[in-house]
Amino acid sequence: MVGDNPVADVQGAQSLGLVAVVVRRAETRRRPAVTIEALSRVLAEAERAVAFTGAGISTESGIPDFRSPGGVWTRYDPRDFTFDRYVESAEVRRRSWAMRREFFAAQTQPNAAHRALAELEDDGRLVAVITQNIDGLHQAAGSETVIEIHGTAREVMCIGDRPRGGVPAGCGFRAPTSWAFERVDAGDDDPGCPTCGGIVKSATVSFGQSLFPEAIDAATRLTTSADVFLAIGSSLQVYPAAGLPQAAKDTGAVLAIVNDEATPLDPIADVIVRGRAGEVLPKAVQESRNAWTCQHGPPTALPRTTREPREPRGRR
Numbered sequence: 001m002v003g004d005n006p007v008a009d010v011q012g013a014q015s016l017g018l019v020a021v022v023v024r025r026a027e028t029r030r031r032p033a034v035t036i037e038a039l040s041r042v043l044a045e046a047e048r049a050v051a052f053t054g055a056g057i058s059t060e061s062g063i064p065d066f067r068s069p070g071g072v073w074t075r076y077d078p079r080d081f082t083f084d085r086y087v088e089s090a091e092v093r094r095r096s097w098a099m100r101r102e103f104f105a106a107q108t109q110p111n112a113a114h115r116a117l118a119e120l121e122d123d124g125r126l127v128a129v130i131t132q133n134i135d136g137l138h139q140a141a142g143s144e145t146v147i148e149i150h151g152t153a154r155e156v157m158c159i160g161d162r163p164r165g166g167v168p169a170g171c172g173f174r175a176p177t178s179w180a181f182e183r184v185d186a187g188d189d190d191p192g193c194p195t196c197g198g199i200v201k202s203a204t205v206s207f208g209q210s211l212f213p214e215a216i217d218a219a220t221r222l223t224t225s226a227d228v229f230l231a232i233g234s235s236l237q238v239y240p241a242a243g244l245p246q247a248a249k250d251t252g253a254v255l256a257i258v259n260d261e262a263t264p265l266d267p268i269a270d271v272i273v274r275g276r277a278g279e280v281l282p283k284a285v286q287e288s289r290n291a292w293t294c295q296h297g298p299p300t301a302l303p304r305t306t307r308e309p310r311e312p313r314g315r316r
């Protein structure tokens with residue numbers, strides 16, 4: 001169960017050729033816009049926006065950042081739960097299922113920020129959500145295209161008998177996490193793969209585990225074709241979180257950041273809104289609809305395309 005995983009992130013970034021972020025502090029750069037209205041104008045103009053979400057969007061659903069006070073990693077020692085330790089030790093696997101039980105004990109629901117992004121996708125302005133979160137709340141809110149770069153806690157997967165180098169080598173078996181809990185409840189506290197007998201693990205990226213290449217490929221492809229990159233609730237300090245906004249900027253996207261504290265990428269952002277995602281996003285998305293409907297005109301201080309705005313698609 002890992003939120004941000006610096007080890008895996010750096011490995012993934014290196015193996016996939018993402019360049020290191022060097023925050024470029026242009027001496028003459030203009031100041032970013034800082035209002036919800038500015039964000040709503042950017043969203044009103046977007047045709048293929050991509051949202052990137054971190055732990056900050058889920059805290060309002062009652063899911064603490066794993067590293068925050070009271071978070072999972074303040075009560076469990078992460079060194080005990082690396083990918084290699086999981087492979088080596090049946091005892092670690094037994095304790096992991098108990099920990100996952102704790103994670104699932106809280107019945108969490110998507111919040112207004114998750115729903116706002118689902119509405120933006122319905123409107124045809126947002127093409128995907130890339131998330132660091134493993135909680136599945138974007139899908140629960142109705143988002144259809146969700147790239148989970150740290151995997152998902154909603155499913156388990158076979159990682160094979162002796163995977164090496166932090167790379168799962170399973171047979172392809174996947175099941176809802178409830179499949180594993182049912183077996184644990186029935187007395188099998190280290191359930192194995194029903195197909196090949198391999199080790200079964202949560203389909204998340206553990207400490208010391210490589211990122212899933214297909215997820216990183218998809219995230220990179222979406223990011224570099226986005227016209228707006230909207231980073232929400234992420235400290236943007238670890239890879240690939242730190243690399244994606246820069247990649248979006250490099251390919252011409254407007255970069256908007258919604259976070260309750262400063263991030264290292266603020267100096268290259270076009271719009272920065274300080275605040276909680278659950279308060280900022282619903283307002284921005286609603287205002288983006290109003291801005292379009294009333295034809296308030298183009299943003300004055302932000303890049304825009306020359307196309308005509310489209311009729312928003314109605315909610316399904």
Ligand SMILES: [Zn+2]
Binds near residue numbers: 160170171173193194
């Ligand atoms: Zn298997």
